[in-house]
Amino acid sequence: MAIASYDTLIEGICAGNGAQDTFYMQLGTATAIPFTGPALGRQLFPMRLPALPSLPGGKNYFAPTIFEACSSKANHLTLMKLITLGSLDISGASGAFTDGSVAPTVTEGGVSRQIPSAVLCVVTTALNATPGTFTITYQDQDGNTAETTSSLTLTASAAIGSAAFIPLNGTDWGAIDITAAARSAGTTPTGVLTFYHVDPICTLSLPQIGIGAAVNFFTDKVRMVKLAAGDTLAILGSGTAVGAIQGRINYLAV
Amino acid sequence: MAYADLDSILPRLSAQDTSGAMERMWNATISATTAANTTSGSISAQRMPRTFTIPSVSGYTGWELDVEMSTEDAGTVVAALEYDLGSLNLATNVFTAGVSMPIKDTRIDGTTYSARQTASLIPVMVVTTVLVATTPVITTTYTNEDGTGSRTSSLTLPTSPAVNTGFMMTPHLNSGDTGIQSVSNMSRSAGTSGVLNVFGLIPVAVSTYATSASTTGGWVPSLLQPIAPVLATSGETLAFYAFGSAAARDFQACIYGRPI
Numbered sequence: 001m002a003i004a005s006y007d008t009l010i011e012g013i014c015a016g017n018g019a020q021d022t023f024y025m026q027l028g029t030a031t032a033i034p035f036t037g038p039a040l041g042r043q044l045f046p047m048r049l050p051a052l053p054s055l056p057g058g059k060n061y062f063a064p065t066i067f068e069a070c071s072s073k074a075n076h077l078t079l080m081k082l083i084t085l086g087s088l089d090i091s092g093a094s095g096a097f098t099d100g101s102v103a104p105t106v107t108e109g110g111v112s113r114q115i116p117s118a119v120l121c122v123v124t125t126a127l128n129a130t131p132g133t134f135t136i137t138y139q140d141q142d143g144n145t146a147e148t149t150s151s152l153t154l155t156a157s158a159a160i161g162s163a164a165f166i167p168l169n170g171t172d173w174g175a176i177d178i179t180a181a182a183r184s185a186g187t188t189p190t191g192v193l194t195f196y197h198v199d200p201i202c203t204l205s206l207p208q209i210g211i212g213a214a215v216n217f218f219t220d221k222v223r224m225v226k227l228a229a230g231d232t233l234a235i236l237g238s239g240t241a242v243g244a245i246q247g248r249i250n251y252l253a254v
Numbered sequence: 255m256a257y258a259d260l261d262s263i264l265p266r267l268s269a270q271d272t273s274g275a276m277e278r279m280w281n282a283t284i285s286a287t288t289a290a291n292t293t294s295g296s297i298s299a300q301r302m303p304r305t306f307t308i309p310s311v312s313g314y315t316g317w318e319l320d321v322e323m324s325t326e327d328a329g330t331v332v333a334a335l336e337y338d339l340g341s342l343n344l345a346t347n348v349f350t351a352g353v354s355m356p357i358k359d360t361r362i363d364g365t366t367y368s369a370r371q372t373a374s375l376i377p378v379m380v381v382t383t384v385l386v387a388t389t390p391v392i393t394t395t396y397t398n399e400d401g402t403g404s405r406t407s408s409l410t411l412p413t414s415p416a417v418n419t420g421f422m423m424t425p426h427l428n429s430g431d432t433g434i435q436s437v438s439n440m441s442r443s444a445g446t447s448g449v450l451n452v453f454g455l456i457p458v459a460v461s462t463y464a465t466s467a468s469t470t471g472g473w474v475p476s477l478l479q480p481i482a483p484v485l486a487t488s489g490e491t492l493a494f495y496a497f498g499s500a501a502a503r504d505f506q507a508c509i510y511g512r513p514i
Contacts, residue, residue, distance in 0.1 A: 003267055003268045005264060006263065006264055009267075037283060038504050039283065039326055039501075039502050039503050039504045040325065040326040040503070040504030040506070041326075078506075078508065106274060107273065108273070108274040108275060108276045108277075108309070108513070109273055109274060109276060109309070109310070109311035109312065109314055109511065109513035110273040110274070110313045110314060110513065111309070111310055111311060111312050113309065115277070115278065117278065117279045118279045118506075120279075164504075165281035165504070171303060171304050171305070172304070173280050173281070173304040173305075173306060174278070174280065198279035199277055199279070200277055200278070200279045200322075200510075201277075202322070202508070203322040203324065203508055205324075218267065221320065221510075222263055222266050222267065222320075223270065223275060223320070223512070224267050224271050224275060225275070238324065238326075254271065
Protein backbone atom coordinates (compact mmCIF):
# COMPACT_ATOMS: atom_id res chain seq x y z
CA MET A 1 0.00 0.00 0.00
CA ALA A 2 1.43 3.35 -1.00
CA ILE A 3 1.42 5.89 1.77
CA ALA A 4 -0.32 8.77 0.04
CA SER A 5 -0.34 10.99 3.07
CA TYR A 6 0.27 10.94 6.79
CA ASP A 7 -3.50 10.68 7.12
CA THR A 8 -3.24 7.24 5.49
CA LEU A 9 -1.55 5.99 8.63
CA ILE A 10 -3.92 7.76 10.99
CA GLU A 11 -6.89 6.43 9.03
CA GLY A 12 -5.51 2.92 9.34
CA ILE A 13 -5.33 3.21 13.10
CA CYS A 14 -8.88 4.55 13.29
CA ALA A 15 -10.13 1.80 10.97
CA GLY A 16 -9.04 -0.85 13.46
CA ASN A 17 -5.97 -2.07 11.63
CA GLY A 18 -3.86 -1.62 14.73
CA ALA A 19 -2.75 -4.14 17.33
CA GLN A 20 -1.36 -3.77 20.81
CA ASP A 21 0.66 -6.04 23.03
CA THR A 22 1.48 -5.42 26.67
CA PHE A 23 4.36 -7.19 28.32
CA TYR A 24 6.00 -7.92 31.63
CA MET A 25 9.42 -9.55 31.64
CA GLN A 26 11.63 -10.43 34.57
CA LEU A 27 15.10 -11.75 35.24
CA GLY A 28 15.08 -12.98 38.82
CA THR A 29 18.67 -14.17 38.87
CA ALA A 30 21.62 -11.88 38.31
CA THR A 31 23.34 -12.49 35.02
CA ALA A 32 26.97 -12.05 34.01
CA ILE A 33 29.03 -11.11 31.00
CA PRO A 34 29.14 -14.67 29.60
CA PHE A 35 32.79 -14.55 28.55
CA THR A 36 35.83 -12.40 29.29
CA GLY A 37 36.53 -9.47 27.03
CA PRO A 38 33.40 -7.29 26.77
CA ALA A 39 33.04 -4.47 29.24
CA LEU A 40 29.27 -4.05 28.93
CA GLY A 41 26.92 -6.52 30.54
CA ARG A 42 23.70 -7.31 28.70
CA GLN A 43 20.81 -9.56 29.46
CA LEU A 44 18.29 -11.14 27.14
CA PHE A 45 14.87 -11.58 28.69
CA PRO A 46 13.90 -15.20 28.06
CA MET A 47 10.30 -14.22 27.34
CA ARG A 48 9.27 -12.99 23.91
CA LEU A 49 6.53 -10.65 22.83
CA PRO A 50 3.50 -12.50 21.43
CA ALA A 51 3.81 -13.55 17.82
CA LEU A 52 2.15 -11.14 15.45
CA PRO A 53 -1.23 -12.34 14.14
CA SER A 54 -2.27 -12.86 10.56
CA LEU A 55 -2.41 -9.72 8.48
CA PRO A 56 -5.79 -8.23 7.63
CA GLY A 57 -6.81 -8.62 4.01
CA GLY A 58 -4.97 -6.28 1.68
CA LYS A 59 -2.24 -5.45 4.18
CA ASN A 60 1.41 -6.25 3.62
CA TYR A 61 3.17 -5.91 6.98
CA PHE A 62 2.90 -4.71 10.56
CA ALA A 63 4.69 -1.45 11.40
CA PRO A 64 5.37 -0.62 15.05
CA THR A 65 3.92 2.75 15.94
CA ILE A 66 4.79 3.22 19.60
CA PHE A 67 7.04 1.32 22.01
CA GLU A 68 6.98 2.27 25.67
CA ALA A 69 8.39 0.70 28.82
CA CYS A 70 9.52 1.24 32.39
CA SER A 71 12.03 -0.73 34.43
CA SER A 72 12.71 -1.70 38.02
CA LYS A 73 16.34 -0.63 37.55
CA ALA A 74 18.18 1.85 35.35
CA ASN A 75 18.15 0.16 31.98
CA HIS A 76 18.83 0.55 28.27
CA LEU A 77 16.54 -1.63 26.19
CA THR A 78 16.98 -2.86 22.65
CA LEU A 79 13.84 -4.12 20.92
CA MET A 80 14.83 -6.54 18.19
CA LYS A 81 14.02 -9.50 16.04
CA LEU A 82 16.26 -12.51 16.56
CA ILE A 83 17.27 -15.31 14.24
CA THR A 84 19.04 -18.31 15.74
CA LEU A 85 22.31 -18.85 13.90
CA GLY A 86 23.20 -21.87 16.01
CA SER A 87 23.81 -23.14 19.50
CA LEU A 88 26.59 -24.86 21.40
CA ASP A 89 26.03 -27.40 24.15
CA ILE A 90 29.35 -27.10 25.96
CA SER A 91 29.18 -30.52 27.60
CA GLY A 92 31.13 -33.48 26.31
CA ALA A 93 34.58 -33.70 24.81
CA SER A 94 34.41 -30.52 22.72
CA GLY A 95 30.80 -29.47 22.90
CA ALA A 96 28.06 -30.12 20.38
CA PHE A 97 27.12 -27.49 17.80
CA THR A 98 23.62 -27.35 16.40
CA ASP A 99 23.36 -25.29 13.25
CA GLY A 100 20.54 -22.80 12.89
CA SER A 101 19.50 -20.40 10.16
CA VAL A 102 21.56 -17.96 8.12
CA ALA A 103 21.14 -14.21 8.03
CA PRO A 104 17.92 -13.16 6.31
CA THR A 105 17.67 -11.70 2.81
CA VAL A 106 15.62 -8.53 2.65
CA THR A 107 15.01 -5.64 0.28
CA GLU A 108 16.46 -2.38 1.51
CA GLY A 109 16.76 0.78 -0.53
CA GLY A 110 15.47 -1.17 -3.51
CA VAL A 111 18.27 -3.76 -3.31
CA SER A 112 17.80 -7.37 -2.21
CA ARG A 113 20.66 -8.53 -0.02
CA GLN A 114 21.55 -10.77 2.87
CA ILE A 115 22.01 -8.57 5.91
CA PRO A 116 24.82 -9.26 8.41
CA SER A 117 24.68 -8.59 12.12
CA ALA A 118 26.89 -8.51 15.17
CA VAL A 119 26.59 -11.95 16.79
CA LEU A 120 24.79 -11.98 20.12
CA CYS A 121 25.82 -14.83 22.41
CA VAL A 122 23.30 -15.74 25.11
CA VAL A 123 23.40 -18.31 27.89
CA THR A 124 20.22 -20.31 27.37
CA THR A 125 21.11 -23.07 29.82
CA ALA A 126 23.13 -21.92 32.81
CA LEU A 127 26.86 -22.63 32.79
CA ASN A 128 28.45 -24.64 35.54
CA ALA A 129 31.42 -23.53 37.64
CA THR A 130 34.07 -24.78 35.18
CA PRO A 131 32.75 -24.10 31.68
CA GLY A 132 36.05 -23.76 29.79
CA THR A 133 36.52 -21.75 26.58
CA PHE A 134 34.81 -21.63 23.20
CA THR A 135 35.16 -20.48 19.62
CA ILE A 136 32.77 -19.91 16.75
CA THR A 137 33.43 -20.30 13.05
CA TYR A 138 31.59 -17.72 11.02
CA GLN A 139 31.16 -16.25 7.56
CA ASP A 140 31.70 -12.53 7.81
CA GLN A 141 29.67 -9.51 6.68
CA ASP A 142 31.29 -9.61 3.24
CA GLY A 143 30.58 -13.30 2.73
CA ASN A 144 34.24 -14.34 2.94
CA THR A 145 35.25 -17.93 3.62
CA ALA A 146 34.37 -18.98 7.15
CA GLU A 147 36.97 -18.22 9.80
CA THR A 148 37.31 -19.05 13.48
CA THR A 149 37.43 -16.56 16.32
CA SER A 150 40.05 -16.47 19.03
CA SER A 151 39.24 -18.61 22.04
CA LEU A 152 36.92 -16.90 24.55
CA THR A 153 36.94 -17.83 28.25
CA LEU A 154 33.47 -18.59 29.55
CA THR A 155 32.33 -17.09 32.84
CA ALA A 156 31.77 -19.55 35.65
CA SER A 157 28.12 -20.10 36.60
CA ALA A 158 26.76 -17.53 34.16
CA ALA A 159 22.98 -17.58 34.51
CA ILE A 160 20.33 -17.86 31.84
CA GLY A 161 19.98 -14.57 30.01
CA SER A 162 23.63 -13.58 30.32
CA ALA A 163 24.49 -11.99 27.00
CA ALA A 164 27.26 -10.25 25.07
CA PHE A 165 28.29 -9.64 21.49
CA ILE A 166 31.13 -11.86 20.29
CA PRO A 167 34.33 -10.05 19.23
CA LEU A 168 35.01 -11.15 15.67
CA ASN A 169 38.35 -11.26 13.92
CA GLY A 170 40.27 -8.24 12.67
CA THR A 171 37.96 -5.54 11.35
CA ASP A 172 34.93 -7.85 11.01
CA TRP A 173 31.85 -6.40 12.62
CA GLY A 174 29.19 -8.88 11.57
CA ALA A 175 28.36 -12.35 10.36
CA ILE A 176 25.88 -13.88 7.95
CA ASP A 177 26.28 -17.46 9.14
CA ILE A 178 27.83 -19.53 11.89
CA THR A 179 29.09 -22.82 10.56
CA ALA A 180 30.63 -24.33 13.68
CA ALA A 181 31.32 -23.78 17.35
CA ALA A 182 33.41 -25.75 19.81
CA ARG A 183 34.38 -25.81 23.45
CA SER A 184 37.77 -26.56 24.98
CA ALA A 185 39.09 -26.99 28.51
CA GLY A 186 36.78 -26.79 31.51
CA THR A 187 35.92 -29.55 33.98
CA THR A 188 32.80 -31.58 33.16
CA PRO A 189 31.35 -28.38 31.71
CA THR A 190 27.60 -27.99 31.30
CA GLY A 191 25.50 -25.27 29.76
CA VAL A 192 24.22 -24.05 26.39
CA LEU A 193 25.11 -20.95 24.42
CA THR A 194 22.81 -19.71 21.67
CA PHE A 195 24.07 -17.42 18.92
CA TYR A 196 21.70 -14.89 17.38
CA HIS A 197 21.49 -12.60 14.38
CA VAL A 198 19.96 -9.32 15.55
CA ASP A 199 17.66 -7.11 13.50
CA PRO A 200 17.31 -3.99 15.69
CA ILE A 201 13.93 -2.28 15.90
CA CYS A 202 14.69 0.50 18.38
CA THR A 203 16.39 1.33 21.66
CA LEU A 204 14.93 2.95 24.75
CA SER A 205 16.88 4.54 27.59
CA LEU A 206 15.30 4.23 31.05
CA PRO A 207 17.64 6.03 33.44
CA GLN A 208 15.09 6.42 36.23
CA ILE A 209 13.66 3.49 38.14
CA GLY A 210 9.95 3.14 37.53
CA ILE A 211 9.73 6.12 35.21
CA GLY A 212 8.80 5.09 31.73
CA ALA A 213 9.69 6.39 28.32
CA ALA A 214 8.26 5.95 24.86
CA VAL A 215 9.26 6.27 21.26
CA ASN A 216 7.01 7.13 18.34
CA PHE A 217 8.18 5.36 15.19
CA PHE A 218 6.53 7.75 12.77
CA THR A 219 7.34 11.16 14.25
CA ASP A 220 10.38 10.51 16.48
CA LYS A 221 12.18 7.94 14.43
CA VAL A 222 10.49 8.45 11.05
CA ARG A 223 10.84 4.76 10.33
CA MET A 224 8.61 2.18 8.72
CA VAL A 225 9.69 -1.11 10.27
CA LYS A 226 8.27 -4.07 8.40
CA LEU A 227 7.23 -7.06 10.49
CA ALA A 228 5.51 -10.15 9.17
CA ALA A 229 2.71 -12.23 10.58
CA GLY A 230 4.21 -14.66 13.06
CA ASP A 231 7.22 -12.48 13.87
CA THR A 232 8.17 -12.43 17.55
CA LEU A 233 10.24 -9.68 19.08
CA ALA A 234 12.76 -9.92 21.91
CA ILE A 235 14.12 -7.36 24.35
CA LEU A 236 17.75 -6.99 25.39
CA GLY A 237 18.51 -5.12 28.61
CA SER A 238 21.73 -3.66 29.99
CA GLY A 239 23.75 -4.51 33.06
CA THR A 240 23.67 -7.75 35.03
CA ALA A 241 21.47 -7.05 38.07
CA VAL A 242 18.08 -8.65 38.59
CA GLY A 243 15.22 -6.61 37.26
CA ALA A 244 11.90 -6.44 35.48
CA ILE A 245 10.41 -4.38 32.71
CA GLN A 246 6.87 -3.74 31.65
CA GLY A 247 5.37 -1.84 28.80
CA ARG A 248 3.48 -2.08 25.56
CA ILE A 249 3.96 -1.90 21.83
CA ASN A 250 1.43 -0.83 19.22
CA TYR A 251 1.43 -1.92 15.61
CA LEU A 252 -0.37 -0.79 12.48
CA ALA A 253 -1.10 -3.14 9.59
CA VAL A 254 0.05 -1.33 6.46
CA MET B 255 13.82 10.97 -4.87
CA ALA B 256 14.73 14.61 -4.89
CA TYR B 257 16.74 16.21 -2.15
CA ALA B 258 13.85 18.59 -1.62
CA ASP B 259 11.90 15.59 -0.33
CA LEU B 260 14.11 15.79 2.73
CA ASP B 261 12.05 18.79 3.77
CA SER B 262 9.09 16.69 4.92
CA ILE B 263 8.34 13.47 6.76
CA LEU B 264 5.96 11.75 4.31
CA PRO B 265 8.51 11.07 1.52
CA ARG B 266 10.81 9.52 4.09
CA LEU B 267 8.06 7.14 5.24
CA SER B 268 6.93 6.38 1.69
CA ALA B 269 10.41 5.48 0.50
CA GLN B 270 10.78 2.97 3.31
CA ASP B 271 7.34 1.56 2.59
CA THR B 272 8.14 1.15 -1.08
CA SER B 273 11.76 0.10 -1.06
CA GLY B 274 12.67 -0.98 2.44
CA ALA B 275 14.71 0.60 5.22
CA MET B 276 18.14 -0.45 6.41
CA GLU B 277 18.62 -1.95 9.89
CA ARG B 278 21.90 -3.23 11.32
CA MET B 279 23.20 -4.28 14.71
CA TRP B 280 26.86 -3.29 15.09
CA ASN B 281 29.20 -3.77 18.05
CA ALA B 282 32.84 -3.28 18.97
CA THR B 283 35.03 -3.73 22.03
CA ILE B 284 38.28 -1.85 22.56
CA SER B 285 41.00 -1.91 25.18
CA ALA B 286 41.97 1.18 27.14
CA THR B 287 43.51 3.97 25.10
CA THR B 288 45.70 6.93 26.08
CA ALA B 289 44.28 10.07 27.64
CA ALA B 290 44.74 13.37 25.84
CA ASN B 291 46.38 16.40 27.40
CA THR B 292 46.37 20.11 26.69
CA THR B 293 48.87 19.79 23.86
CA SER B 294 46.97 16.98 22.16
CA GLY B 295 43.35 17.98 22.02
CA SER B 296 42.52 18.11 25.76
CA ILE B 297 39.45 15.88 25.45
CA SER B 298 40.27 12.17 25.28
CA ALA B 299 38.99 10.48 22.17
CA GLN B 300 38.70 6.92 20.94
CA ARG B 301 38.02 5.48 17.51
CA MET B 302 36.36 2.09 17.30
CA PRO B 303 38.54 -0.13 15.07
CA ARG B 304 35.57 -1.52 13.13
CA THR B 305 33.69 0.57 10.62
CA PHE B 306 30.52 0.07 8.61
CA THR B 307 30.50 0.35 4.84
CA ILE B 308 27.40 2.04 3.46
CA PRO B 309 25.52 -0.39 1.19
CA SER B 310 24.19 0.44 -2.25
CA VAL B 311 20.69 1.60 -3.19
CA SER B 312 18.68 1.34 -6.39
CA GLY B 313 16.56 4.23 -7.56
CA TYR B 314 17.81 6.52 -4.82
CA THR B 315 20.82 8.71 -4.12
CA GLY B 316 21.80 7.32 -0.76
CA TRP B 317 20.74 6.82 2.83
CA GLU B 318 19.61 9.23 5.50
CA LEU B 319 21.09 7.60 8.58
CA ASP B 320 19.86 7.34 12.13
CA VAL B 321 22.14 5.71 14.71
CA GLU B 322 21.25 4.74 18.26
CA MET B 323 24.33 4.10 20.36
CA SER B 324 25.09 2.78 23.82
CA THR B 325 28.24 2.28 25.85
CA GLU B 326 29.07 1.73 29.48
CA ASP B 327 31.15 4.81 30.28
CA ALA B 328 30.19 8.42 30.66
CA GLY B 329 30.97 10.67 27.73
CA THR B 330 29.81 11.49 24.25
CA VAL B 331 29.55 9.00 21.42
CA VAL B 332 29.40 9.98 17.79
CA ALA B 333 28.60 8.15 14.58
CA ALA B 334 30.14 9.94 11.62
CA LEU B 335 30.88 9.58 7.95
CA GLU B 336 34.63 9.27 7.97
CA TYR B 337 37.25 10.25 5.41
CA ASP B 338 40.89 9.24 5.62
CA LEU B 339 42.70 12.49 4.89
CA GLY B 340 46.19 10.96 5.09
CA SER B 341 48.61 9.09 7.29
CA LEU B 342 52.12 9.34 8.70
CA ASN B 343 54.48 6.43 9.20
CA LEU B 344 56.59 7.37 12.18
CA ALA B 345 59.33 4.89 11.38
CA THR B 346 60.10 6.53 8.05
CA ASN B 347 58.54 9.97 8.63
CA VAL B 348 56.76 9.48 5.30
CA PHE B 349 53.32 10.95 4.65
CA THR B 350 50.80 9.07 2.52
CA ALA B 351 48.09 11.23 1.02
CA GLY B 352 44.48 10.34 1.54
CA VAL B 353 41.27 11.80 0.19
CA SER B 354 39.78 15.26 0.57
CA MET B 355 36.57 15.94 2.40
CA PRO B 356 33.71 15.21 0.00
CA ILE B 357 31.36 17.45 -1.89
CA LYS B 358 27.91 16.92 -0.50
CA ASP B 359 24.49 18.25 -1.42
CA THR B 360 23.23 20.28 1.51
CA ARG B 361 20.68 22.99 2.09
CA ILE B 362 22.12 26.25 3.34
CA ASP B 363 20.71 29.76 3.67
CA GLY B 364 17.17 28.80 2.71
CA THR B 365 18.03 27.78 -0.83
CA THR B 366 17.42 24.43 -2.42
CA TYR B 367 19.90 21.64 -1.98
CA SER B 368 23.13 22.18 -3.87
CA ALA B 369 26.63 20.78 -3.94
CA ARG B 370 29.00 22.11 -1.30
CA GLN B 371 32.60 21.36 -0.46
CA THR B 372 32.57 20.06 3.09
CA ALA B 373 35.19 20.56 5.76
CA SER B 374 35.61 18.55 8.94
CA LEU B 375 35.08 20.66 12.03
CA ILE B 376 36.20 17.79 14.23
CA PRO B 377 39.23 16.29 12.53
CA VAL B 378 40.77 13.57 14.67
CA MET B 379 44.34 12.29 14.59
CA VAL B 380 44.16 8.57 15.37
CA VAL B 381 46.77 6.01 16.32
CA THR B 382 46.07 3.18 13.91
CA THR B 383 49.28 1.33 14.70
CA VAL B 384 50.64 1.73 18.22
CA LEU B 385 53.33 4.39 18.46
CA VAL B 386 56.80 4.10 19.87
CA ALA B 387 57.64 7.75 20.29
CA THR B 388 58.57 10.06 23.14
CA THR B 389 56.23 13.06 23.22
CA PRO B 390 56.35 13.41 19.46
CA VAL B 391 55.43 16.74 17.89
CA ILE B 392 53.23 16.06 14.87
CA THR B 393 52.99 18.85 12.32
CA THR B 394 50.13 18.72 9.83
CA THR B 395 49.88 20.89 6.74
CA TYR B 396 46.30 21.30 5.58
CA THR B 397 43.74 23.27 3.62
CA ASN B 398 41.27 24.98 5.91
CA GLU B 399 37.47 25.28 5.78
CA ASP B 400 37.68 28.23 3.37
CA GLY B 401 39.97 26.46 0.93
CA THR B 402 43.13 28.25 2.05
CA GLY B 403 46.11 25.92 1.81
CA SER B 404 49.46 25.61 3.54
CA ARG B 405 48.00 26.03 7.00
CA THR B 406 49.76 24.17 9.80
CA SER B 407 48.75 22.47 13.00
CA SER B 408 51.06 21.20 15.72
CA LEU B 409 50.17 18.59 18.34
CA THR B 410 52.51 17.23 21.00
CA LEU B 411 51.28 13.74 21.76
CA PRO B 412 51.74 11.74 24.95
CA THR B 413 54.54 9.21 24.85
CA SER B 414 53.72 6.06 22.87
CA PRO B 415 49.93 6.33 22.78
CA ALA B 416 47.93 3.14 22.41
CA VAL B 417 46.17 2.03 19.26
CA ASN B 418 42.68 3.48 18.70
CA THR B 419 43.60 6.62 20.66
CA GLY B 420 42.30 9.79 19.06
CA PHE B 421 43.50 13.36 19.43
CA MET B 422 41.23 16.23 18.54
CA MET B 423 42.99 18.64 16.21
CA THR B 424 40.58 21.57 16.32
CA PRO B 425 42.19 23.31 19.34
CA HIS B 426 45.54 23.24 17.55
CA LEU B 427 44.60 24.49 14.09
CA ASN B 428 46.04 27.69 12.74
CA SER B 429 44.60 30.71 14.54
CA GLY B 430 41.15 31.47 13.15
CA ASP B 431 40.72 28.13 11.37
CA THR B 432 37.75 25.96 12.26
CA GLY B 433 38.15 22.95 10.01
CA ILE B 434 40.06 20.92 7.46
CA GLN B 435 39.20 20.19 3.82
CA SER B 436 42.33 18.20 3.05
CA VAL B 437 45.79 17.31 4.35
CA SER B 438 48.88 17.76 2.21
CA ASN B 439 51.61 16.70 4.61
CA MET B 440 52.39 15.32 8.05
CA SER B 441 55.73 15.02 9.83
CA ARG B 442 57.03 14.02 13.24
CA SER B 443 59.80 15.25 15.53
CA ALA B 444 60.47 11.86 17.05
CA GLY B 445 59.36 8.26 16.89
CA THR B 446 60.58 4.90 15.70
CA SER B 447 57.37 3.12 14.77
CA GLY B 448 53.65 3.48 14.50
CA VAL B 449 51.10 5.06 12.20
CA LEU B 450 48.92 8.11 12.66
CA ASN B 451 45.91 8.84 10.44
CA VAL B 452 43.98 12.09 10.19
CA PHE B 453 40.28 11.36 9.80
CA GLY B 454 37.78 14.01 8.78
CA LEU B 455 34.31 13.49 10.20
CA ILE B 456 30.80 14.49 9.19
CA PRO B 457 28.71 13.63 12.26
CA VAL B 458 25.49 11.74 11.68
CA ALA B 459 24.38 11.03 15.25
CA VAL B 460 25.47 12.10 18.70
CA SER B 461 24.53 10.68 22.09
CA THR B 462 25.63 11.69 25.54
CA TYR B 463 25.96 9.52 28.62
CA ALA B 464 25.98 11.24 31.97
CA THR B 465 26.91 8.22 34.05
CA SER B 466 28.32 4.78 33.52
CA ALA B 467 26.43 1.53 33.01
CA SER B 468 25.01 2.60 29.66
CA THR B 469 21.68 3.47 31.16
CA THR B 470 21.41 7.17 30.60
CA GLY B 471 21.73 7.55 26.90
CA GLY B 472 20.63 10.91 25.61
CA TRP B 473 19.46 9.97 22.17
CA VAL B 474 18.26 12.89 20.11
CA PRO B 475 16.14 12.13 17.04
CA SER B 476 18.18 12.91 13.97
CA LEU B 477 15.58 15.25 12.55
CA LEU B 478 15.73 17.38 15.69
CA GLN B 479 19.48 17.68 15.83
CA PRO B 480 21.06 20.92 14.62
CA ILE B 481 22.73 19.06 11.80
CA ALA B 482 21.58 19.54 8.20
CA PRO B 483 20.73 16.11 6.73
CA VAL B 484 23.60 14.63 4.78
CA LEU B 485 23.16 11.55 2.70
CA ALA B 486 25.48 8.60 3.04
CA THR B 487 26.26 7.09 -0.33
CA SER B 488 27.31 3.61 -1.36
CA GLY B 489 30.84 2.71 -0.29
CA GLU B 490 31.26 5.50 2.23
CA THR B 491 32.48 4.66 5.71
CA LEU B 492 30.49 5.07 8.90
CA ALA B 493 32.80 5.20 11.91
CA PHE B 494 32.21 5.43 15.63
CA TYR B 495 33.98 7.59 18.16
CA ALA B 496 33.79 8.13 21.91
CA PHE B 497 34.90 11.34 23.58
CA GLY B 498 35.65 12.08 27.22
CA SER B 499 37.28 8.85 28.37
CA ALA B 500 40.20 6.55 27.60
CA ALA B 501 38.75 3.52 29.38
CA ALA B 502 38.18 0.15 27.77
CA ARG B 503 34.67 -0.04 26.43
CA ASP B 504 31.94 -1.86 24.58
CA PHE B 505 30.14 0.13 21.95
CA GLN B 506 26.78 -0.89 20.53
CA ALA B 507 25.20 0.86 17.58
CA CYS B 508 21.85 0.26 15.91
CA ILE B 509 22.25 1.66 12.40
CA TYR B 510 19.13 2.63 10.50
CA GLY B 511 18.82 4.09 7.03
CA ARG B 512 16.03 5.71 5.07
CA PRO B 513 16.54 5.54 1.29
CA ILE B 514 16.46 9.03 -0.22
